[in-house]
Amino acid sequence: MPTRQSVPVLTIDGPSGSGKGTISRLVAEHLGWRLLDSGALYRAVGYAAGAAGLDISDAEAVTRCAQTTKIQFRAAPHDGETRVIVNGHDATDELRTETAGAAASAIASIPSVRKALVDLQLSFRKSPGLVADGRDMGTVIFPDAPYKVFLTASAAERAKRRYKQLKEKGLSVTLATLQSEIEARDTRDASRAVAPLKPARDAVLVDTTGMGIEDVVAKVLAVVNP
Numbered sequence: 001m002p003t004r005q006s007v008p009v010l011t012i013d014g015p016s017g018s019g020k021g022t023i024s025r026l027v028a029e030h031l032g033w034r035l036l037d038s039g040a041l042y043r044a045v046g047y048a049a050g051a052a053g054l055d056i057s058d059a060e061a062v063t064r065c066a067q068t069t070k071i072q073f074r075a076a077p078h079d080g081e082t083r084v085i086v087n088g089h090d091a092t093d094e095l096r097t098e099t100a101g102a103a104a105s106a107i108a109s110i111p112s113v114r115k116a117l118v119d120l121q122l123s124f125r126k127s128p129g130l131v132a133d134g135r136d137m138g139t140v141i142f143p144d145a146p147y148k149v150f151l152t153a154s155a156a157e158r159a160k161r162r163y164k165q166l167k168e169k170g171l172s173v174t175l176a177t178l179q180s181e182i183e184a185r186d187t188r189d190a191s192r193a194v195a196p197l198k199p200a201r202d203a204v205l206v207d208t209t210g211m212g213i214e215d216v217v218a219k220v221l222a223v224v225n226p
Contacts, residue, residue, distance in 0.1 A: 005144065008033075008129040010224055011137035014151035015186050015197060016101060017158025019208050019216060023151065024133035025082065026217050031131065031224065036124040037073070037082065038134030038141070039104060041117050043095040044071045044086045046103030051087075056103055059110045066107075066116040093169065098162070098181050105185050108135075109192045135189060138200035147224050150199035151216070153209045155183050 010033070012024045021037060028035040046056065048069040054061045072085040083092045094100060107113050121141050124130055132141065138148040153161075159179035166173045189197035199205055204223050208216050 007125050007127055008147070008224075009125060009132055009142045009145035010129070010147040010149070010220075011132045011134075011142050011145045011200070011203070012149045012151060012220065013133075013135055013137050013139070013197070013199065013203065015135075015158070015189065016182055017162045018151040018153050019161070019213070020133045020151055022213060023208075023216050023220055024131050026213070027220050027224075028131040030217070030221060031129060033129035033131050034124060034126055035073075035082070036121060036130060036132040036134075036137075037084075038117075038121055038132065038137060039101075040073075040084050040095060041071060041120065042104035042108050042113075043100045044084060044091065045069055045113065045117070046107050047091050047094055047100055048086055049107070050103065056106050059112060062107050062110060063112040063116055066113045071120075096165070096169070097171065098166075098173070098178065102181070102185065105188055109188075109194060111194050114194060135197045136195040138203050139198065140195045143200070148200045148203035149220050149223055150203040150205050152205065152207050155179055155186065157209045158182055 010027065012020050014020050025035060045062070045066045049056055049062050049065045052065065054065060056062055070087050074083040074085060081092065083090055084095055118141065138145055156179060159175055159182050162178050162182070163173060163175045206216065206219050
């Protein structure tokens with residue numbers, strides 16, 4: 001029986017809107033590996049904290065929330081999007097909003113919250129392999145991963161992608177506001193004291209600006225199967 005450390009891991013890190021979620025899901029399907037959407041864990045805790053009426057700047061309260069929130073991932077064959085169940089509620093749509101993203105970014109800067117979620121993330125490393133999508137998968141959670149990718153794209157491109165996603169969900173957003181929020185989040189994520197957003201030294205950088213999904217998937221798969 002393989003040990004956890006012997007199970008191969010492909011980490012896919014990058015800023016918001018770089019395409020990590022879509023690419024990670026498609027690559028995991030192609031490889032037949034498990035998928036970890038680490039960002040969804042932080043969004044889920046942020047959502048649970050909001051539902052409980054907590055102040056997300058209250059580190060102790062949010063940490064307790066991270067320790068007790070029940071998070072499950074369920075496959076949804078109809079639209080291909082993995083459903084995220086938070087304390088028994090399907091919160092997938094709520095977790096994809098910019099508000100949830102901002103809350104996730106804020107609580108991710110709390111060391112005790114990150115510590116509470118580390119063991120949960122490590123538990124996803126099971127045979128036959130794991131594709132781990134996030135911001136510090138290759139630098140902090142799985143530093144020994146044999147395969148690492150850092151996806152990026154211009155802020156303007158990422159804002160356009162998110163705008164399209166949110167409009168398709170019927171949400172009212174403006175492109176200028178989205179780009180401003182993305183740029184602010186980039187700065188916050190890259191400058192935070194705990195696990196700042198940056199490529200692992202041994203990661204392959206892939207700029208997805210102007211690239212189609214199939215081309216990006218092919219580039220990432222080439223990292224695993226040169």
